[in-house]
Amino acid sequence: MEYQFSREFAQQCDREDPLRKFREAFIFPKHHSGNCLYFTGNSLGLQPKAVKRYLDEELEDWANFGVEGHTDSRRPWLPYHEFFSESLAKLAGGKPSEVVCMGSLTTNLHLLMVSFFRPVGKRTKILCEAKAFPSDQYALKSQLRFHGLDNSHLIEVAPREGAATLNEDDILDAIAKHGDTIAMLMMGGVNYYTGQVFDMAKITAAAKAKGIVVGWDLAHGMGNVPLSLHDWGVDFAAWCSYKYLNAGPGAVAGIFVHETHHNQSDIPRFEGWWGHDKATRFAMPETFVPIPTAEAWQLSNAPVLSMAPLRASLDIFDQTNFSELQEKTRKLAGYLEFVLETISKEERAAFSLITPKNWAARSCQVSVHTGQYGKGLFDALTARGVIADWREPNVIRMAPVPLYNSFEDIYQFGITLKEALQHV
Numbered sequence: 001m002e003y004q005f006s007r008e009f010a011q012q013c014d015r016e017d018p019l020r021k022f023r024e025a026f027i028f029p030k031h032h033s034g035n036c037l038y039f040t041g042n043s044l045g046l047q048p049k050a051v052k053r054y055l056d057e058e059l060e061d062w063a064n065f066g067v068e069g070h071t072d073s074r075r076p077w078l079p080y081h082e083f084f085s086e087s088l089a090k091l092a093g094g095k096p097s098e099v100v101c102m103g104s105l106t107t108n109l110h111l112l113m114v115s116f117f118r119p120v121g122k123r124t125k126i127l128c129e130a131k132a133f134p135s136d137q138y139a140l141k142s143q144l145r146f147h148g149l150d151n152s153h154l155i156e157v158a159p160r161e162g163a164a165t166l167n168e169d170d171i172l173d174a175i176a177k178h179g180d181t182i183a184m185l186m187m188g189g190v191n192y193y194t195g196q197v198f199d200m201a202k203i204t205a206a207a208k209a210k211g212i213v214v215g216w217d218l219a220h221g222m223g224n225v226p227l228s229l230h231d232w233g234v235d236f237a238a239w240c241s242y243k244y245l246n247a248g249p250g251a252v253a254g255i256f257v258h259e260t261h262h263n264q265s266d267i268p269r270f271e272g273w274w275g276h277d278k279a280t281r282f283a284m285p286e287t288f289v290p291i292p293t294a295e296a297w298q299l300s301n302a303p304v305l306s307m308a309p310l311r312a313s314l315d316i317f318d319q320t321n322f323s324e325l326q327e328k329t330r331k332l333a334g335y336l337e338f339v340l341e342t343i344s345k346e347e348r349a350a351f352s353l354i355t356p357k358n359w360a361a362r363s364c365q366v367s368v369h370t371g372q373y374g375k376g377l378f379d380a381l382t383a384r385g386v387i388a389d390w391r392e393p394n395v396i397r398m399a400p401v402p403l404y405n406s407f408e409d410i411y412q413f414g415i416t417l418k419e420a421l422q423h424v
């Protein structure tokens, strides 16, 4: 499409945007400049207006019912996590029985690796991407140590010399070359730094063909890119809910476990009473009988107050679908890229995108190298109400989110950027 750097053009795109009504469902932070351009939905999604009502209802039900709220409240707390499965299954591309809302991301990764990282014989290695999000690196390395293995068992695929993003062929080559010694592949489906989206279907298929167990960290994938975890044959996945799922700081996370692993008696797992068969849970039998779904991985009863905001956000996702979301994602991120390129030319700034150019390998995140400008430019933007994210040494990450960002936000960002450049 032919983009133009003008307010009229941006407003016209907003008028034609089938998702525009959802912007009204979110609360934008206020900034003293009067300008608030929020582009950090990849770090903390905005608060849906309905969150307050959902939370109030739980507080009222707790006040009115006390312990009986477990069974008698509007959304009974006993099965509370079940009220999320349909919506999460749609986003994950799995069956409702394959997903559970529970725990926190890094905790869940560990719980899942107890089941899915089982080094035996010469198959002892983990394949991951170099410079994975630090928490994932810590989790992987501590899992290795837990099994008495050192870091030489971690195969990290790095970008080629001079490249910012990974060449997918290098991942496939590593699978082909080291496949027989790899126990598990665990990668971020969408790279948090560059925004690169991996071909999860292809990588999963290649790894499975070599007998490798496959897990994806979808912290930046869930609610951002279309997923088909079931059909791709992914063994397990985990995500957090405070980024693109807009469920608030530290919100309860979620997992996917493929149904081929349900009801398996030989799978190692750290167990708790909320994973035990619902029919006999309160009889408190001595022997654990797993629920025949991904719920078997739950340990504790649902943290209702931390989950209620996610329900408000999923109600919004339920009213849309990924073909609409993705279409806007591309148009919006493409507009941001166009505005950055236009201004870079006009101002002789050497901005360059480190996000891949190919739409199959990117989502709404745009990571830009600020050329001759460093943190000073980022600070000048922040002072003018642009909420973006700075990454050392010289990268600004921005994620215009299709549910609540507008084309006019991008235009206004361009105006603000031009002004900020006069002051650095």
Ligand SMILES: *Cc1c(COP(=O)(O)O)cnc(C)c1O
Residues within 6 Å of the ligand: 104, 105, 106, 107, 133, 135, 136, 188, 192, 217, 219, 220, 240
């Ligand atoms: C955001 C993010 C995390 C954060 O982990 P928490 O356990 O939720 O604090 C972990 N891994 C990746 C890839 C992330 O993007």
